[in-house]
Amino acid sequence: MRRDKYEKELLVAQLAVQRAAILTKRVFHEKAKGTVDKNDKSPVTIGDFGAQALIIAALQHNFPDDAIVAEEESAKLREDEKLRSTVWELVKDTRLDNPDAEALLGGPIRDADAMVELIDKGNSPGGAHGRIWAIDPIDGTKGFLRGGQYAVCLALMVDGDVKVGALGCPNLPVDDAARLTAGIGENQTDDDGHGVLFSAVLGHGATSRPLATVSLDPELGKPISMRAIDDLTQANFCESVEAGHSSHGDQAAISHRLGITAPSVRMDSQAKYGSIARGAGDIYLRLPVSATYQEKIWDHAAGDLIVREAGGQVTDVNGKRLDFSVGRTLANNKGVVAAPLAVHAKVLEAVQEVLSSKL
Ligand SMILES: Nc1ncnc2c1ncn2[C@@H]1O[C@H](COP(=O)(O)O)[C@@H](OP(=O)(O)O)[C@H]1O
Ligand SMILES: [Mg+2]
Ligand SMILES: [Mg+2]
Numbered sequence: 197m198r199r200d201k202y203e204k205e206l207l208v209a210q211l212a213v214q215r216a217a218i219l220t221k222r223v224f225h226e227k228a229k230g231t232v233d234k235n236d237k238s239p240v241t242i243g244d245f246g247a248q249a250l251i252i253a254a255l256q257h258n259f260p261d262d263a264i265v266a267e268e269e270s271a272k273l274r275e276d277e278k279l280r281s282t283v284w285e286l287v288k289d290t291r292l293d294n295p296d297a298e299a300l301l302g303g304p305i306r307d308a309d310a311m312v313e314l315i316d317k318g319n320s321p322g323g324a325h326g327r328i329w330a331i332d333p334i335d336g337t338k339g340f341l342r343g344g345q346y347a348v349c350l351a352l353m354v355d356g357d358v359k360v361g362a363l364g365c366p367n368l369p370v371d372d373a374a375r376l377t378a379g380i381g382e383n384q385t386d387d388d389g390h391g392v393l394f395s396a397v398l399g400h401g402a403t404s405r406p407l408a409t410v411s412l413d414p415e416l417g418k419p420i421s422m423r424a425i426d427d428l429t430q431a432n433f434c435e436s437v438e439a440g441h442s443s444h445g446d447q448a449a450i451s452h453r454l455g456i457t458a459p460s461v462r463m464d465s466q467a468k469y470g471s472i473a474r475g476a477g478d479i480y481l482r483l484p485v486s487a488t489y490q491e492k493i494w495d496h497a498a499g500d501l502i503v504r505e506a507g508g509q510v511t512d513v514n515g516k517r518l519d520f521s522v523g524r525t526l527a528n529n530k531g532v533v534a535a536p537l538a539v540h541a542k543v544l545e546a547v548q549e550v551l552s553s554k555l
């Protein structure tokens with residue numbers, strides 16, 4: 197079956213993520229320099245709002261009829277004049293260093309009022325019908341603050357199915373061959389050799405390229421694929437840093453059951469999905485800690501597609517594919533199990549054994 201290549205959507209998504217990441221990187225450096233308070237939540241707040249505004253501006257310019265589900269809303273900006281002008285100062289000077297690319301995204305936002313209004317265009321309830329973009333302007337808030345991993349995430353869903361995904365990971369190595377190591381979750385930089393842009397279109401594979409390479413050619417990326425692994429004892433698995441986001445205990449028990457000897461690699465954000473998609477790691481486990489928490493679609497949409505297009509499978513702990521068609525959350529799913537297609541069933545079996553032994 198021939199599938200739509202979504203060429204323009206992919207190009208706009210890639211450039212929008214690249215432009216937003218220029219802003220998040222500036223905030224990251226200003227935080228390190230102490231220009232913004234590094235102890236409170238302000239760096240991430242400034243970065244979230246700024247990145248979301250820039251991405252929505254690009255989407256509205258190119259696809260004005262599409263709906264948008266984005267993580268942030270503007271209430272705080274409307275009540276805090278100082279925060280609003282700090283964000284605006286950053287947004288107004290953030291542009292791609294490529295005039296054609298910048299023009300494609302619609303150029304600068306008009307003024308601070310327009311910026312605040314754009315942020316609120318991300319309030320769609322989501323659902324199973326039509327074209328809906330999902331945005332996480334900074335995923336891995338804690339990683340961003342710690343100087344670890346974070347990601348700028350954008351995906352297009354059509355009738356509830358993810359068709360296009362782009363993930364900008366400023367602090368990951370550019371080199372696809374660099375295996376995940378324990379230190380990747382902290383003390384990272386976005387200096388030379390770092391910053392990768394993962395993308396995928398349903399039915400057309402997944403790619404990576406340097407985040408800094410701005411081009412109007414959406415096919416510039418190198419194809420990526422998961423590592424072929426038949427001996428699961430040699431697998432490398434990754435998980436959240438935050439113990440409140442997934443159960444480190446259950447994940448350790450699953451890994452033990454699979455005979456995995458390497459310690460888990462802890463890192464924030466959808467950088468986990470990108471990393472396993474390019475074979476830097478093999479398995480991503482996100483076992484629920486709470487019976488009531490519903491995963492948010494913007495935390496998974498791009499990563500789910502990128503892993504599946506790289507030869508992986510992504511399901512919840514019950515073996516169901518992630519269902520992006522039911523609103524702003526993955527209300528029909530519990531947890532995430534991502535692994536190469538050939539071994540996913542084995543991993544899922546271990547997940548279910550561990551979970552049922554707890555009952
Ligand atoms: N109790 C919980 N269980 C699972 N995920 C949670 C959670 N509380 C918050 N999160 C989500 O976990 C995301 C980060 O995932 P990770 O731990 O893989 O880095 C957060 O994204 P943000 O950082 O964009 O807010 C947030 O949406
Ligand atoms: Mg997130
Ligand atoms: Mg976020």
Ligand SMILES: [Mg+2]
Nearest residue numbers: 267334336337
């Ligand atoms: Mg958040």
